[in-house]
Every structure is written in structure tokens, then in C-alpha cells.
Amino acid sequence: MRCKRCRAKPIVLKLPRHHTALCADCVDHYVIDQVERAIRHYRMFRRDEPVLVAVSGGKDSLGLWDLLDRMGYRTTGVHVQQGIGGYSTDSEKKTRAFAETRGLPLVIHDLAKEYGGGVTEMADTSRRNACSACGTVKRYAFNKIGRELGFQVVATGHNLDDEAARLLGNLLRWQVDYLAKQSPALPASHAKLIRKVKPLFRLTEQEVAAYAVLRKIDYVIDECPMSHDAHSLHYKAALNQLEHQAPGTKQFFYLEFLRRQPLAAAVAAEEVVLNDCVRCGEPTTGTLCGHCRVVEPLRQAGRADPASAPASRIDEDATAPSSPLEPATPVSPISVDWV
């Protein structure tokens, strides 16, 4: 069967929700077009603005980095080394290889070096679900590292499946205040917060995977071993089942929500007041931030002394990055290194 767009080359990907099927070149064109539309519509970043890209080593984040680089954006990657055994070693390795091959700057944030333990240990000591602990610490790191390195925006590889699953979860549990905050582009609502954007939100997981494979990106295929029972996976499975029966369900569900979101925001709206965390000084709605609630028990367990532990490593053979702005203040307590 021939591509329905160019009518020349053989099909590699069916897109039932768009009533079409595309060849490799047209998949590439389609993916870039969707990302461009996302960036433009939400004014995610300017053409000349340095962008921090959060990279796990999976298809979504490496696909996103590859896309933004090809589209001419000035990107720097940031990778959180979670310390989850072979999975994390492999993730860091593939992320480093990607950055090195393209000569792109990469920041590695190593949890074990920073806090004396990785996600597993943090989840244990703080008695939190691993995914929740990991998410809290990663969001904190992306914001703080980004800000301290002078970035005003961090991009993550969340795709349509991620966002639709999150929306379903928020609705099933009627977390109305979360609904108001679920956007592909969150503004910097506080002096210490940088913007968060999700340029892949118009593309399904399958589409991003197809892009990554066609671009021959060497990404980590395995799911994180801690996530096997994550609610989000169940929500994704339920939505995939409904999508199979009625193509377009997922896209309509999320994009129509976005069109109606000002309504949801108005319903939820209580003005959120952000305070400085009493321990680390980062913005929080309470007194001790989520990050400190996750990492403090680990620190107190005496597995590390943050004052003395070297928080990062320097690769001697590192490619010199085209750094954006220099941090205004010394980076602390998070330290970074450059590949």
C-alpha cells in the first residue's frame, strides 16, 4: 500500500485517528509538523531561546531532543541518574551516547551522589510510592538546575498517551485542582520557577516510537522496573482499548479538554500561594517542599552527608558545551557536570 500523503512510497505507519497511513518520509514530516504546531500554539519558546530538555534515555525524551535539535533550537539535555540498577546505568549510557554523537551539552544529576541513595532508597525511607518520589525529585531537579544555569524553560517528552492517561486519572479521582494545572505549557508562576513545556503532546506514544525508530535513535526500550504497577499504565491500557474501538478517542479527550481548560481552571481556582521551603528555599505550597519530604528521611538515615559528598562527576573527555547563561549563584545543593 502506498503512502496516502505522497502516494509514492510504501506505508510504515497507520494513523487511524487521522484516517491516513504514511511512508517514512511523511511520518517525519508529520511529526515535525505536529511539534511545530504545539510550540507555536502555546508559544513554548522563542526561536533564539536556550531550551533545557529533560532526557531519560527513552524514545520520547531522546526523540524530543533530536527533533528540537533538527528544528534549530539551542538545546541542553539534563538527565537524572535514578540509581535503579541496570536500568539506570543503561539509561545514562544511551543518553550520554546520544549527546556525544551530536555534540550536544548534557547535565547529569546523580541522585546517589547528591543524596546518598537513589529512587528505591528514597521511596523506602520516605515511605512513598517509588513513582511519586521519583517524579517529585525529578521535577525539583529540572527546575532548580534549569534556573541556576540560566534557562527560562524546560521541555519534557510527555506525549498524548501520557497526558490523556493523566487526565483520565485526575477525572477518575476528581482531582479538580490538578486539572487546572494540566497544560502542555505551564508559565513561570513564581520567580524561582521556570516554564515547563511538553512539545510532544499532540503525538501518540506509537507515533513517537515510530519517529525514534526511523531516526535510528538508540533508546532504552524497557519500561522502568519500578513502574510495572503504576496507575498511569492501567489508564493508558484502558484508553488504548477505547482508542482501538473508536480511533480518535484519546486525541479528542485531551485536546477538547485543553480547549475547555479555562473553564476547569475557573472552577478549581483558588489562588495558590507559594512559600519558600524552610529547608531548601525552593517554592512550595506548604512549609517543607515535596522534594525535602522525600530526601530528608534518606539523609537522616545517615547514608550520606550532603555537605561532604561529591554531588557530581566530571568526565575528563567531556565535549565542551555551548553553555547558555552562567548561573548567577553557585549551584547548590544540586551540582551538575557536563558531558
Place this chain on the structure above:
Amino acid sequence: MRCKRCRAKPIVLKLPRHHTALCADCVDHYVIDQVERAIRHYRMFRRDEPVLVAVSGGKDSLGLWDLLDRMGYRTTGVHVQQGIGGYSTDSEKKTRAFAETRGLPLVIHDLAKEYGGGVTEMADTSRRNACSACGTVKRYAFNKIGRELGFQVVATGHNLDDEAARLLGNLLRWQVDYLAKQSPALPASHAKLIRKVKPLFRLTEQEVAAYAVLRKIDYVIDECPMSHDAHSLHYKAALNQLEHQAPGTKQFFYLEFLRRQPLAAAVAAEEVVLNDCVRCGEPTTGTLCGHCRVVEPLRQAGRADPASAPASRIDEDATAPSSPLEPATPVSPISVDWV
């Protein structure tokens, strides 16, 4: 294993969302309790008020009729003979048998006699989805028959699975105006509308089925043959999958929605103006009501002349019903008979 409530008899039903498991007697107690709570909380009907019960012949509606009768309410059944081959014949037969055994009054509304064709023909001639056409015509019949026979309320057997699936569908398609109307108790918002209530909304399909089996009710087990691809079945399957992974998901999703519903209603709220349908005079938001849009093409197809067709049949051996109020005006165009 022993019942977790009475600790005496063997378990017949597990209720993971309530962290319990019950014996036959305690299932009976639980079901009645849930129905009583539903009726009381929503003030569905008074103790002395005649209630019209919409009965399809399935477990939910016959279970509901059985429950309300046992609980001492004055009930009359209304059954729509849909004309879907053996399925409908069987449904009418089991409904009649149930009514006769208990000496309960039953109204049969035969679509083929009324309109010259059943649901299949209506769907064909009006080019509507069969489930949509059937729903429209049934809701119309329940309201009109009820009102003309002097009832102020009609009860249907919708359970928690039905309501949660409908809510999920409305959210996936962001039908916000439908959300505002999704309640277990709809008031009579117009002089020609009677109240609609759903006393089983706190019970899952499985729980109602267990009740019907334990009560030895002879109900139609097959699903309607027209419904095999109904969206609602897919939504139910998706929710059942999520429920299996996290018991209580379905109940929290629907009951928490109900607690927050005034909010949804406020968001959706446009004042709805009801007009008299230009053809039949029943309330409609447009000029020609949904019912007339479904049945007119069938009538025009000349398969029946509504003026001359006998709209109902009288069973000579019918049990004399304890009729509620007599209709104020002659019943037309819907005619009824009594079992």
C-alpha cells in the same frame, strides 16, 4: 470462608471495594440497605406514592421491581416491546411471568403495534443508531405513559456500572451539558415531565445480578442483540479493568462526581427552554421532538397507519391491577394494556 458481617454463613459474594465478603442473607440486607440509602438521600419517592417501574425483563429492572415491592412500595411495571425478534419475545414473556406470579400490574407498550415497526425498523428508516433510537422512544414512552396514568415518578434499573460508564463517555467526549443532567434523580422540570429516578445507582451490575440470582428471579440473561457494539459496553469494560486493578475506582468516580455535581451544573448551566413538539405536543428543546424524528420516517414509510392500527392488546386473563390515578385525558397516541 465465613461471611464477614454475620460470621456465620458461607460467603456467596466478594465486595473488594468495601473490603468485605457476604453470605446470601447479608447480600440481601446489603442490597436493600443501599437502595434505601439511595431513595432516602435523593428523596426519590414517598412511602405512599405510586411508582412506575420501567422493566425490560433483565436482572436490573426485575431486581428493582422485586426490591421496591418487597420494601412496600406501590409499584406498576411498564414494559416496551421493542420488536427485536426472539430477544424481545423472551423479554416480554419473562416480564409478564414476573408480574403475574406476584399479582403486580404491568403496562405493555408494543412499538410494532404503535408505529408499525420495532426498534430495528425505526433505526433503519430514521438512519439512527439502534441504541439511540431505542433509548429515545423508551424514555418518551415511560414519561408519557406515566404521566397519563397519573404517576409522578418513573424508576429505572440503572446501576453503578451504567452510570459510571455514561459518565466516562460524557467526559471522554466532553459533553458538559449532559454532565449537568446526569443524576440518580431528575426533577419534573416541566408540567409534562414526570420525575426520573435510579434507585440502584449505588450497586454494581455484579451485585444486582447476585441479588437477582439469590431471589431466584427468572430474568433474560442475554444482552440485547443490537447492543454488541454499543459504546457503553466498551466504557464498562474499560472501567471494569480499572476496577479490577484498584477496587473502588468506579464507585469513587461516580459518587464523588455526584458530590461535585452542583459545580458541573453551574459550569454547564444554560437555562434550557422546553417547547411543545409541533407534532405530538410533548416537551422538546427544539420544534420536532427526538421521538417524532425517530418514528416519523417509519410512519411515512407507510408500514402503518397510526389512526387505524390497534395500538395495544388486551389479555383476557389479565390480573386486575390496583391502578393508581386514572388518566385525566384519553391515552393517545400511546395505548396501554394491563396484565
